[in-house]
Amino acid sequence: MPPNKQKGQQGLQKIRKGRPMDRAGLITLEQARAAGLSFDEPEPRACPHCGAALDPLGAALAGKVAWVSAAPCPCEGAAREREAEARRRAALAAKDEAARREKALLRAGIPRRYWAAEADRPEFAEYIASFAGNGGAGLYIHGGVGAGKTHAASAMARLFAEAGYDVAFTTAKGMLERVKATFDEGGTEAAVARYAKCDVLVLDDLGKEDATEWSVGTVFSVLDARYEDMRPTIVTSNYAPGALADRLARRGERVTAEAIASRISQTCRPVYLGGRDRRRRG
Ligand SMILES: [Zn+2]
Secondary structure (H helix, E strand, C coil): CCHHHHHHHHHHHHHHHCCCCCCCCCEEHHHHHHCCCEECCCCCEECCCCCCEECEEEEEECCEEEEEEECCCCCHHHHHHHHHHHHHHHHHHHHHHHHHHHHHHHHHCCCHHHCCCCCCCHHHHHHHHCHHHCCCCEEEEECCCCCCHHHHHHHHHHHHHHCCCCEEEEEHHHHHHHHHCCCCCCCHHHHHHHHHHCCEEEEECCCCCCCCHHHHHHHHHHHHHHHHCCCCEEEEECECHHHHHHHHCCCCCHHHHHHHHHHHHHHEEEEECCCCCECCCC
């Protein structure tokens, strides 16, 4: 027996073993006869590759069998066609997955430059591993310019977005600008809610934004809402934890600045990334 014929026969056995009532409930002619179901004689179907007659498969509809399909042919040509179809489906699925990922990362606002960023320090791996049960704990990543804070925060934002969490990645300045942009046309509440209510907020470069009464108050209201709802926030800053309040209070908003620093120290574990913190203290 030629080897491909043998292979074909093995394939046929595999298909036969799967019976009865396999293929999502479809039934064969034999089964329809054995069950005494009524049916019209099926149209003969031939494999387009080898010409072999194919067993019809039917579905019982209101007591009568409708012939809807045929058993796959075990020949090489049909097998190749099925493999090509499986590859085509896999390629489509991969494309869908890539599109889903792109949509999630765009919605999260993660800059494209960081879409391949890795969170490659043990503190971050630990944080990610314990994330689901950590009760809303966040991180305060601080360090000098060029220490890789944005890179690390983006990497975590990416992982959470890819895992299906609703993530918002923004600079503190960008968040305030987007909220401010809604003042004229309305929608301020929704803009604040986007940051206050998302599953994970990554607030990049806290301390770089302006320190007006409004901006300090807005940052506080977002962080406070997240604190109350136990939603995690990942903050990056050039300022060490002990220097943040002074920085935010530089235009006199001492009480709110202290409240922000307090919320952060209550919920965010500090991670120092090296470089030189501006006005490092504590
Ligand atoms: Zn065939």
